[in-house]
Amino acid sequence: MLQDKLKNHNIILASQSPRRQELLRGLDIEFVIETRLVNEVYNDQLQGTQITDFLSTLKAKAFTDLAENDFLITSDTIVWLDDRALEKPKTKDEARKMLRQLSGRKHKVHTSVCFTTIDDQKVINDTTEVTFGELNDEEIDYYIDKYQPFDRAGGYGIQDWLGFAKVTSINGCYYNVMGLPLPKVYGFLREMII
Numbered sequence: 358m359l360q361d362k363l364k365n366h367n368i369i370l371a372s373q374s375p376r377r378q379e380l381l382r383g384l385d386i387e388f389v390i391e392t393r394l395v396n397e398v399y400n401d402q403l404q405g406t407q408i409t410d411f412l413s414t415l416k417a418k419a420f421t422d423l424a425e426n427d428f429l430i431t432s433d434t435i436v437w438l439d440d441r442a443l444e445k446p447k448t449k450d451e452a453r454k455m456l457r458q459l460s461g462r463k464h465k466v467h468t469s470v471c472f473t474t475i476d477d478q479k480v481i482n483d484t485t486e487v488t489f490g491e492l493n494d495e496e497i498d499y500y501i502d503k504y505q506p507f508d509r510a511g512g513y514g515i516q517d518w519l520g521f522a523k524v525t526s527i528n529g530c531y532y533n534v535m536g537l538p539l540p541k542v543y544g545f546l547r548e549m550i551i
């Protein structure tokens with residue numbers, strides 16, 4: 358089993374996201390959490406998964422002191438709509454604007470995961486299509502005030518009220534929307550860890 362092979366490795370999840378921590382725990386893998394400050398800036402020529410590939414790799418760059426058996430996992434998620442990335446909203450107005458844009462439409466959620474060891478680095482990504490029903494202003498304000506989605510890409514969490522009430526369909530991995538494409542991560546670890 359993967360769990361036995363992983364005993365020789367020190368898995369580090371470099372993420373402050375409570376969702377990512379909870380999701381990785383779901384794979385029954387032992388890991389430690391270590392976060393470092395990263396300035397998440399990218400070239401605006403990048404599109405879709407190019408952005409998340411770049412940012413997940415950038416998050417790994419802060420770890421210049423990996424030990425022999427360290428296995429670092431960094432990740433990034435964006436909402437992609439009308440050829441633009443919706444990241445985490447900084448203000449209530451920004452969140453409101455994002456949710457109005459997402460209302461009644463289909464968008465993509467891209468997540469990349471970067472795996473780094475002392476002498477190797479690989480990036481995988483996954484894309485899920487999410488369709489929202491119509492959101493009115495009362496619902497949008499209720500959601501923002503109660504759930505404060507400022508730490509969630511696109512200003513929403515599929516795992517909370519808005520997801521329950523308004524996501525009418527998804528095409529692809531649910532966990533990818535929450536921040537980690539778990540079956541892909543598990544498959545990758547099984548292949549890579551010997």
Ligand SMILES: Cc1cn([C@H]2C[C@H](O)[C@@H](COP(=O)(O)OP(=O)(O)OP(=O)(O)O)O2)c(=O)[nH]c1=O
Binds near residue numbers: 375511
């Ligand atoms: C779309 C969506 C995003 N999210 C979250 C997952 C990520 O935490 C966040 C996207 O921001 P990220 O910049 O990918 O991650 P982060 O800053 O939260 O954490 P870290 O860089 O330390 O790993 O949005 C949800 O929880 N549910 C959703 O439905």
